[in-house]
Amino acid sequence: MNNSPTQKVKDIGEQGLLKIIQSFCPADIIGDDAAILTTTPEKSLIVTTDMLIDGVHFSDATTSPEDAGWRATAANLSDLAAMCASPLGITVGLGLPGDLNVNWVEKLYQGITQCLQKYNTPIVGGDIVQSPITTLSITAFGEANPNLIIRRSTAQIGDAIVVTGIHGASRAGLELLLNPEIGKNLKTQEKASLITAHQRPQPRLDVISILSEILLPTTPTLHHPISGMDSSDGLADAVLQICHASQVGAILEQSKIPTPSAFKHWLTPERSLNYALYGGEDFELVLCLPPKIASVLVEKLGTGAAIIGKITPGSEVIVKDENEKIPNQVLTLSQGFQHFS
Amino acid sequence: MNNSPTQKVKDIGEQGLLKIIQSFCPADIIGDDAAILTTTPEKSLIVTTDMLIDGVHFSDATTSPEDAGWRATAANLSDLAAMCASPLGITVGLGLPGDLNVNWVEKLYQGITQCLQKYNTPIVGGDIVQSPITTLSITAFGEANPNLIIRRSTAQIGDAIVVTGIHGASRAGLELLLNPEIGKNLKTQEKASLITAHQRPQPRLDVISILSEILLPTTPTLHHPISGMDSSDGLADAVLQICHASQVGAILEQSKIPTPSAFKHWLTPERSLNYALYGGEDFELVLCLPPKIASVLVEKLGTGAAIIGKITPGSEVIVKDENEKIPNQVLTLSQGFQHFS
Numbered sequence: 001m002n003n004s005p006t007q008k009v010k011d012i013g014e015q016g017l018l019k020i021i022q023s024f025c026p027a028d029i030i031g032d033d034a035a036i037l038t039t040t041p042e043k044s045l046i047v048t049t050d051m052l053i054d055g056v057h058f059s060d061a062t063t064s065p066e067d068a069g070w071r072a073t074a075a076n077l078s079d080l081a082a083m084c085a086s087p088l089g090i091t092v093g094l095g096l097p098g099d100l101n102v103n104w105v106e107k108l109y110q111g112i113t114q115c116l117q118k119y120n121t122p123i124v125g126g127d128i129v130q131s132p133i134t135t136l137s138i139t140a141f142g143e144a145n146p147n148l149i150i151r152r153s154t155a156q157i158g159d160a161i162v163v164t165g166i167h168g169a170s171r172a173g174l175e176l177l178l179n180p181e182i183g184k185n186l187k188t189q190e191k192a193s194l195i196t197a198h199q200r201p202q203p204r205l206d207v208i209s210i211l212s213e214i215l216l217p218t219t220p221t222l223h224h225p226i227s228g229m230d231s232s233d234g235l236a237d238a239v240l241q242i243c244h245a246s247q248v249g250a251i252l253e254q255s256k257i258p259t260p261s262a263f264k265h266w267l268t269p270e271r272s273l274n275y276a277l278y279g280g281e282d283f284e285l286v287l288c289l290p291p292k293i294a295s296v297l298v299e300k301l302g303t304g305a306a307i308i309g310k311i312t313p314g315s316e317v318i319v320k321d322e323n324e325k326i327p328n329q330v331l332t333l334s335q336g337f338q339h340f341s
Numbered sequence: 342m343n344n345s346p347t348q349k350v351k352d353i354g355e356q357g358l359l360k361i362i363q364s365f366c367p368a369d370i371i372g373d374d375a376a377i378l379t380t381t382p383e384k385s386l387i388v389t390t391d392m393l394i395d396g397v398h399f400s401d402a403t404t405s406p407e408d409a410g411w412r413a414t415a416a417n418l419s420d421l422a423a424m425c426a427s428p429l430g431i432t433v434g435l436g437l438p439g440d441l442n443v444n445w446v447e448k449l450y451q452g453i454t455q456c457l458q459k460y461n462t463p464i465v466g467g468d469i470v471q472s473p474i475t476t477l478s479i480t481a482f483g484e485a486n487p488n489l490i491i492r493r494s495t496a497q498i499g500d501a502i503v504v505t506g507i508h509g510a511s512r513a514g515l516e517l518l519l520n521p522e523i524g525k526n527l528k529t530q531e532k533a534s535l536i537t538a539h540q541r542p543q544p545r546l547d548v549i550s551i552l553s554e555i556l557l558p559t560t561p562t563l564h565h566p567i568s569g570m571d572s573s574d575g576l577a578d579a580v581l582q583i584c585h586a587s588q589v590g591a592i593l594e595q596s597k598i599p600t601p602s603a604f605k606h607w608l609t610p611e612r613s614l615n616y617a618l619y620g621g622e623d624f625e626l627v628l629c630l631p632p633k634i635a636s637v638l639v640e641k642l643g644t645g646a647a648i649i650g651k652i653t654p655g656s657e658v659i660v661k662d663e664n665e666k667i668p669n670q671v672l673t674l675s676q677g678f679q680h681f682s
Contacts, residue, residue, distance in 0.1 A: 110365075
């Protein structure tokens, strides 16, 4: 490292910090949604951690403490799902100002446990400390079959790209919460469903057993692990991260990307695509796998799941519209936001 | 829960918060230094987490970033040692203000990895986020033989109480850093050794292999797991916590508590005992086990280790001085500090 002693965190941003930190970690251990530790030949331990700060990642203005707890938990469980790992437990670290209402803490834990209950996952430990700013740090760990672990770096040219569900709903829900008036042409049920998608996202842990069922009998014939990650930072980001890690490109077909049915009569095609690609926090899985297996998977997953494109040679990720209503787009990582700005 | 909606975190303190949080966790999973998850009959996964806040748990005024990193790591590894678990890895969550020097982050990671290297333990994941206050959250996980896991709640009347090393050194080191003039009668080497004890505490992971060696052949004849914890919050706190969890009392002999050799010519007996009992952050283990096994353990551990008392009926923890220089003391948990005050 040759950083000047006066260089600030904001000068180098998240990517700069990650480069420094990676120099302190084992080379092969960083780059997926969670870390893999193979403790026995039959099982790997999968670990992921998230830190959330009041005013940066959640805020009483837009998020109830129950929803903040649910969403933080869902994000961590989604990282496990993205590695094909079943959750074993989570730890919760909490930094709290003395002036915070006790009620807020109870509601946060209610949200956390409501999300965990669905997956029969316990809170197994934690820490509470005094802090000037409310801070939540969740670490989730799970176990996976080493042969079925999903990685970002193993997508192959010709793989079909599967999404396990619709995209754009969480972002639309957030917009409706921030500006209720934009929803005047939506049915009550449509509005409620979009807002729920934002407040109570569902990590796709259910995909693990379906994938296991399909893949285990064929594992000996798979020449590489399934590639993929979750779409928590947006569908575009997920495809770009996978392509970057696998040194491949991709073509996505705009019309194949599943979006909430309300989008068709509510949003312009441009806005609908924008929400689907960049909205984020849909917590679906984006998987790259041989086309035949992909078709079986999509059929078993049912409504919302779809093959949206394929892995190509090169490095470009292109979104095409066969109807030519929207110009072809070349996606780039820099369209994502940088923290510390 | 029947908290009023306006009740503040500072009104109920750490203990009040813990009671609320425990109601959301499995009943048997909280109460030791770390959580236990038995994933296979042969191995348990042990998890522990700590959150540290700038200005509360560390400060540039008294702690270099390297030392802050080392100490946070040592505290987590000590929690694993306190459960008889060998470390597998840690995750590091970091909340950073944009104005922080990048250099600070590098030095923090240098301290973390210096501590980890001794125990061949990797950083396997983490998260970096923007925060108005520098925040460090470390989760450590390890594995243990389920038959050898150390618990707080299983001390038996008649058990000998063993400390794995000297107590009071870390506190003395802190005092020397805060008020260098109080060290004028100490040799340079004595001062350096006390300050190092504070800045670079050594988690007692080396005790695990010694304990395994002694206990494994006799496990079938042990009627209960070894009881114990680490002395990170002070020796008095450790004995009190063990006695409270095990519903027993204890007698400690003041003269048997090992302290740094410099204490004898430097501190009054009262201050020496105070540092040893309440100083904290010595990161030794306090173990309760049958007297014969205790003697073998102390011999194998060598210098610093000692049998300092025994587990008794009742609930009182008494510190006796055979020379009657210091009056007998009855220790109570309330002598420990409360956070959120």
